[in-house]
Amino acid sequence: MSPMKIALDPYMIRHVPLLELPSVVAELGYEWIELSPREDFIPFFRHPRVDDATVRKFRKALDAAGVGISSLLPLFRWSGPDEDARQAAVRYWKRSIQIAADLGVNSMISEFNGRPEDPDRSEAQFWKSLDELLPVFEREGVKLALEPHPDDFIENGYDAINLIRGINNPDVTFLYCAPHTFHIGDDAPGIIAYAGDLLTHVHLADAFDHTASSGNRYILNPPGTTARIHQHLDMGQGEVDFDELFRELRANGFDGTLTACVFAWEERAKESSVFMRKKIDEYLTTWP
Secondary structure: OOOOEEEEOHHHHOOOOHHHHHHHHHHOOOOEEEEOOOOOOOOOOOOOOOOHHHHHHHHHHHHHHOOEEEEEOOOOOOOOOOHHHHHHHHHHHHHHHHHHHHOOOOEEEEEOOOOOOOHHHHHHHHHHHHHHHHHHHHHHOOEEEEEOOOOOOOOOHHHHHHHHHHHOOOOEEEEEEHHHOOOOOOOHHHHHHHHHHHEEEEEEOEOOOOOHHHHOOOOOOOOOOOOOOOOOEOOOOOOOOHHHHHHHHHHOOOOOEEEEOOOOOHHHHHHHHHHHHHHHHHHHOOOO
């Protein structure tokens, strides 16, 4: 049987108390959680807020609900041009890795971060952080999957794969994020095929092509702004071609983690999460 995991990013229900989260996710039809930032656990860009006692209680709640953590997803400024901020991010990373290990989680996900207008400086900071963090990942037995993100120092999928290959560590892999399709190259089949065995995680949500209609689908002011725009919609509500995406995943022999990561519908978070699980299952009915 394939070891593939179907996970839910519970960001839309982040106000559910932490120790109740596993049972709520189970009720939504998921056996795995990809735990993204939340204020009482690991917040965006700041030091983790959870203590060891709560980590132990959370692990018991997960076991009781029959739900596992597929990955932890922290976001820190570990590649930014500011050195003080980078050092702080490394400190936050180290505590987060320890939390993952204490939970029995062997996978973490993050973004490259940094600044696209200063890619050389950002990459240098990225490598400096990796030099400090890779030994910690290895010591704790935790793997890392990286994704290019709009407004990171690396935004293109092919460039991200090349950099990950350059890290030259079997425990650092690639994540393809479907709602970022139109920012990272608009070539899901090509990027997936190019990644090959490096692809271990896929984020599933839909988005509209912001480059369509001669770039006038979205009007951003002031003209010439470098702001990025995308959505995380239910599959089928945007323009990502999930038929070709799943076709290429199957051809690539993908057996990693598929995560439903819709953020657009907090007022219908339950319905959206249940819908996404059903759609993923429908695509996997033909999986070998």
